Amino acid sequence: MENRTSAKIISTTIKNNSLEITNTTKTKQNDRTAISRSSKTKSLELLPLEIDNFQDNSDRICHNWLKAHKTESLCPKNVQGYTKIVILLQNIVELIARIKTTIQCAQLQKQMVSETVGNIVSNCLDIEPEHVTPTANLANDLGMDSLSWQELLITLEERFAIQISDEIAGTLVTVQELIERVVLIIQAKNKQSLQLQL
Structure with missing residues (x-):
């Protein structure tokens, strides 16, 4: 049986007034490591608006999930699923805060x-x-x-x-x-x- 573990790493860099967000997934299979990457570049002028929109909508995401599952009992599987959503949103908000700080520092320096x-x-x-x-x-x-x-x-x-x-x-x-x-x-x-x- 194959022993496979994976880890996701998100990194950000600023190039030519654009922020490059790189999502790197490393999959370890025995002693081999395969790396897949996908990058998305956004203009720095558009990012703050998108970031604020996500922060405003994160509460709505949780509310909609609870609304969609209101007829179901709070079994361990549902509680675990909701907990994962909350943790993921918290991680994204923390990443957003770091991105905003990076943008502000770069703009101030420029x-x-x-x-x-x-x-x-x-x-x-x-x-x-x-x-x-x-x-x-x-x-x-x-x-x-x-x-x-x-x-x-x-x-x-x-x-x-x-x-x-x-x-x-x-x-x-x-x-x-x-x-x-x-x-x-x-x-x-x-x-x-x-x-x-x-």
Whole structure:
């Protein structure tokens, strides 16, 4: 007879303003481990609404289950089934709370980085901060030349303790692209630091 055990792991990551939720099921059969994955990506702007809707509906789920089983006796099987539903909903609500915290931290970090990058661009080019808009072209709209670009990169690297390669720098055209690249580098650095600590 085969000895088979399984465990479900749910993990979340943020990529390009989207939250990727990965549900990993590991099935152990003798000494073999098979892994199946399914991922679903949602826009960060839509998630808070969906999360709040689920929290509002969790009580309704329990109420509907009880209503559907009201004619049945509360036998051990029904009690066990209802208990499983309640525990599952509690686990989902806890996961939702962690997702919301992750979203809020990511949004706050992006906002802080955005403001800092805007100020640095403004100072390096000696222009008013209001001219540094997300869609502004660094060269055509803001007048950035090779000298000011090098100054900007050095200042960004020192301010955020990061490294921006020449290859990546050459692909950045607008202020928004610059901000998003800095955010991605910071997130990758933080993730690597966290993994080293673990």
